[in-house]
Amino acid sequence: MKKFLSMLLALCMLMSMTTFASAEGGTIMWLSNTSSGIQYESTRDYMKAICDAMGYKLTIVYGDMFNDAAGNLTAVQNGMTSDVVGIVASMDGGMSAIMEQYPNLYVAGYNTDMNSVYGEGGANASLLTNDHFLGTLCDGFADGADMGHQYFKVVQEKGWKKISIINFPGYAYPNQTAAVAAFMADLEAYNATAAEPITLVGEPLTLEFQPLPDSYFLEDGMDDLDGIVAFCAGIIFVYPTMITAKLNGFCRMDTQMMTGGFDNNPDIVADIGDAEEGKTIGWICVAPSEDVAYALVLLDNAITGNQFPDFVQERVDSASYVIDSTEDINKAMTKGMIGTGDVSLAQISVDEVLQLAVRFNPNATFEGLKGIFHSEQLSVDALK
Amino acid sequence: MSEETKNNSGLIGWMKKNGAQAAAYSGLILCVVFFSIVTPLTGESIWLPAKLEALVRNVIVLALMSVGAVFVYSLGAMDISIGKQVGLYATLIVVVGNATGSLLWGILLSLVISVIIGCINGAAGEVLHIHPVVSSLVFMMVLTGVSSVTYNAIGSRNVALSAFKVGLLKEPWFMLLVLAIEVLVVSYLFNFTKLGKNARAIGANSVSAQQSGISLVKYKMIAYVIMGICVVVASLFQMGYTASASDSTGTGFEMNVMVALILGGMPLNGGMRSKVSCALIGSFTYALLDVGLPMLGVQPNQVFVIKAILFLVVVVLTCRKKSGTLPR
Numbered sequence: 001m002k003k004f005l006s007m008l009l010a011l012c013m014l015m016s017m018t019t020f021a022s023a024e025g026g027t028i029m030w031l032s033n034t035s036s037g038i039q040y041e042s043t044r045d046y047m048k049a050i051c052d053a054m055g056y057k058l059t060i061v062y063g064d065m066f067n068d069a070a071g072n073l074t075a076v077q078n079g080m081t082s083d084v085v086g087i088v089a090s091m092d093g094g095m096s097a098i099m100e101q102y103p104n105l106y107v108a109g110y111n112t113d114m115n116s117v118y119g120e121g122g123a124n125a126s127l128l129t130n131d132h133f134l135g136t137l138c139d140g141f142a143d144g145a146d147m148g149h150q151y152f153k154v155v156q157e158k159g160w161k162k163i164s165i166i167n168f169p170g171y172a173y174p175n176q177t178a179a180v181a182a183f184m185a186d187l188e189a190y191n192a193t194a195a196e197p198i199t200l201v202g203e204p205l206t207l208e209f210q211p212l213p214d215s216y217f218l219e220d221g222m223d224d225l226d227g228i229v230a231f232c233a234g235i236i237f238v239y240p241t242m243i244t245a246k247l248n249g250f251c252r253m254d255t256q257m258m259t260g261g262f263d264n265n266p267d268i269v270a271d272i273g274d275a276e277e278g279k280t281i282g283w284i285c286v287a288p289s290e291d292v293a294y295a296l297v298l299l300d301n302a303i304t305g306n307q308f309p310d311f312v313q314e315r316v317d318s319a320s321y322v323i324d325s326t327e328d329i330n331k332a333m334t335k336g337m338i339g340t341g342d343v344s345l346a347q348i349s350v351d352e353v354l355q356l357a358v359r360f361n362p363n364a365t366f367e368g369l370k371g372i373f374h375s376e377q378l379s380v381d382a383l384k
Numbered sequence: 385m386s387e388e389t390k391n392n393s394g395l396i397g398w399m400k401k402n403g404a405q406a407a408a409y410s411g412l413i414l415c416v417v418f419f420s421i422v423t424p425l426t427g428e429s430i431w432l433p434a435k436l437e438a439l440v441r442n443v444i445v446l447a448l449m450s451v452g453a454v455f456v457y458s459l460g461a462m463d464i465s466i467g468k469q470v471g472l473y474a475t476l477i478v479v480v481g482n483a484t485g486s487l488l489w490g491i492l493l494s495l496v497i498s499v500i501i502g503c504i505n506g507a508a509g510e511v512l513h514i515h516p517v518v519s520s521l522v523f524m525m526v527l528t529g530v531s532s533v534t535y536n537a538i539g540s541r542n543v544a545l546s547a548f549k550v551g552l553l554k555e556p557w558f559m560l561l562v563l564a565i566e567v568l569v570v571s572y573l574f575n576f577t578k579l580g581k582n583a584r585a586i587g588a589n590s591v592s593a594q595q596s597g598i599s600l601v602k603y604k605m606i607a608y609v610i611m612g613i614c615v616v617v618a619s620l621f622q623m624g625y626t627a628s629a630s631d632s633t634g635t636g637f638e639m640n641v642m643v644a645l646i647l648g649g650m651p652l653n654g655g656m657r658s659k660v661s662c663a664l665i666g667s668f669t670y671a672l673l674d675v676g677l678p679m680l681g682v683q684p685n686q687v688f689v690i691k692a693i694l695f696l697v698v699v700v701l702t703c704r705k706k707s708g709t710l711p712r
Contacts, residue, residue: 035685062684066632069542070625077438079678081428093542097626116542123544123628171535171631208532 025055026085028299031076033090033111035062038264042341043289047088049343049350050296054357059084069094069123073101086299088292089136092116096124099132106302108295109136109315111287115174118142118315128313134302135313137294137373139287140260142315144175148182151229152190154258154283154324160226161196165204166212166238167231176231180204183229201225212238217245225255227282234259235268235281242280256282262321264339273326287318288338290346290378293353297369306358308366316370319378328380335383347378407701408649408662411694412669419676428679435675440556441625443671445470445618447563449637450644450663451570452614455580455607457650458658460587461516463505463608466615466641468527469498470634473619475534475543478629482547491620498612506605516604524638535631542630545623553624562621566614571660573610583607587654643691644670647698 028051034040044060051058061079064071072094076087086106089095092114099107114136116122127133141147155163170177184200191197201221205212217223223245230238234257245251254275262284263269273279294316301307321338323329333339337346354360356369376382399406419430429435449466456463473494480490501523508519535541552558574580582603585593594600623629648666651657673694677687 060683061678064632066630066635067541068630068632068635069628070622070633073626074442074674075684077441078674079684080434080438081679082432082434083427093630094626094628096544097628116540119540121540123540123542169536171539172541174539 026083026303027057027059027081028086028088028296029076029079029084030058030060030088031063031072031091032060033063033067038341039262039286039289039338042337042343043292045341045343046289046337046346047292047296050293050353053350053354054296054300054359056085056300057083063091064093067091067093069097073097077101085303088295088299089114092124094124095133096126099127099130103132106132106134106299108134108298108302110292110295111139111318112136113138113140113142113175114315119174131313132302133313134295134298136315137291138315138318140285140320141175141317144178145182146317147175147231148179148184149186150285151179151231151258152183152186155198155227155229156190158227158256158258158282160198160256162199162201162221162224162226163229164201164222164225165229165231166234167204167206168233169206169208172209173232179231207232207237210237212241214241214244214250216241217250223250224252227255228257230257230259232259233261235261235263235284239268239281246280253278256280258283260285262286262323262338264333269329269333272323272329277326279326283322283324286321286323286338288321288336288347288378290337290348291318291373293348293356294369294373297353297357300357300359304359308358308364308369311366317374319373321380323380331380331383336380347382348372405649405657405659405661407698408647408665408669411647411698412665412672415669415672415676419672419679423676423679426680430672430676430679435679437556439668439671439675440559441554442674443667444559444563445622445625445637446640446644446670447664447667448566448618448621449611449615450641450648450667451563451566451660452611452618453641453645454570454574454650454658454660454663455583455610456516457645457652458574458580458583458587458654459516459604459607460590460652460654461509461604461607462638462642463520463611464517464638465501465505465520465523465527466611467634467637467639468524468531469501469612469615470619470622470637471531471629471632472527472634473498473616474623474629474633475531477620477623478543478545478627481545482543485547487550487620491616494616494619495613498616499609502608502610502612503605506608507601510601510604516608531631541632542628544628550624550627553621559621562617566617567660567664570610570614574660579603579606579610584654584656584658587658588656640670643695647695649698 030047048058059079061075063075072091076098089107089109090111092112116124117127165180167176167180187198202219228238238257242251242257246253256275257280271279272281275282323332335345337343356364358364423429476494477487477490480493481487505516505519509516582598585598586600586603590600622633644666645662647669648662650662673691677690678684
């Protein structure tokens, strides 16, 4: 028995010392911030299609749900295999520790503003001088103030006169603090000259990642709002409370919400559109799954030693789908990859993505890459 | 020979006495053998230096906490504030370290706080006649609030140690050395002093322990303080891992400790069968699953499911039933 066990253990050790050949171009790891939902699924499938075409294998690890540095590093470590050649990072916590541990890997951000890198005194600011860090494509605007200006413009267009503001805490989302400040400045400037000013009911409410409390609509004036400006993920944190309040008569039936993010839950999808149609969600802005191609192209260039001649490590605004009508949401749900999860409906096809990389198109440029993500090609209007 | 004597002799008797430990050891050995054989088939190996390093880094914080927690679990109690304590101590070590240029003051401050929390947690159960888990729940909530306020004031979700480097804390050999020292110290206290013997006696039967002259308040406080000190040591390595701390550092660690101890064969209601080895076996098994399963292509979110199933199997195999009572 002892001999048998010894032989078995020796066999284990012997086999375990033997490693097999890895994938052709290596593996791209995606440090994802989500693990479910249509946006995750369509991004995953699109990435896989691009990686297949480029000759890479795709592996996914899920970062810490709170973006904790140690949690993200552990996730990367546990998922790391010898053939990983680059990381698409959708989270920034622990990024410098990750890159310190794996100094040969290239990292490109997707769907994250990498505030710990680009923010003042950020914990990962050292990456600004790391040539293996390739920058990021944000989830929305790189500068939070731009989001504030955009949201105020929408409020004006919608003609809302009584509004409230809800946002996440600044320590977690500094961009939202900048967005609220810019929005308030625009509001003040508008009210200074407007015949009919816009009233901000109450102070902006900061949600500590908890759903909006029911008591919100019992506060003075909250039952008579035209719109709620939710800089936070309003569909998750505001919408359910709003619906309950409407059913209980604590919120006007035609009060609408504007926010960022997307959920393909049929009930939510059916509630997007105009106030006249009785819809609660009046405006949403979402980054399309096609955005991930930006990171993959930069990684492929870096891994193959074919970086753009005009490349500069930077963070750039994402493309954005603005959905503010029944027609828009119907288009997104039937003709867009974001609603259907169908990679063949991607607005930047896999073949087009290859042409953005220098390996497949020696004339490709960084300006060209950025340009396509800020063009009309990547918009709800262009969905056919 | 009576039927009972027959049952208690031979293999059945041995299994009754050592079943939980045997299952725990078997689980760890099975994991090692399984991953040694199967991971090479996917082109990887758990014996590669990088993976062994990852294993040590995965296990160190959990093992340091679990070893300390053996004292508390042997009482039949538990502390669900340790995750938040790790967050607080890691933050203190970083913030004070940046301010003073030394880790020492942050560690000392953390030790003082851990002793205070340990004393309150240990004494509250006896003095207020509540289950000790209630006081630890209160601390968990208080520390969550403290963390939120602190990071709001800092204006960021994370703080990095910028004053100096802590490379030593990332060295696997140093991690193993500290773990070995902690295991030796805790094992000595647990097995060869009255601190451990009395803690186990309280877990086995607190009434008879009290009637034998054991001060429940005193020994419970000591058990929590020992665990608190071990949590500070674990926090140092947690912080050293990325040389930073965040508002979510330590979140969920209390559950990891519980799972590791149970995987290691620790009886949930404490008592004489509590062993320090449970913490080590459970922690290594837990970390091995974390490192090994992704190498087999198991998706990270499926790792949780597999761990949950194994946890359930171990609980079913190791629970001791007495007629008419719930599993113990």
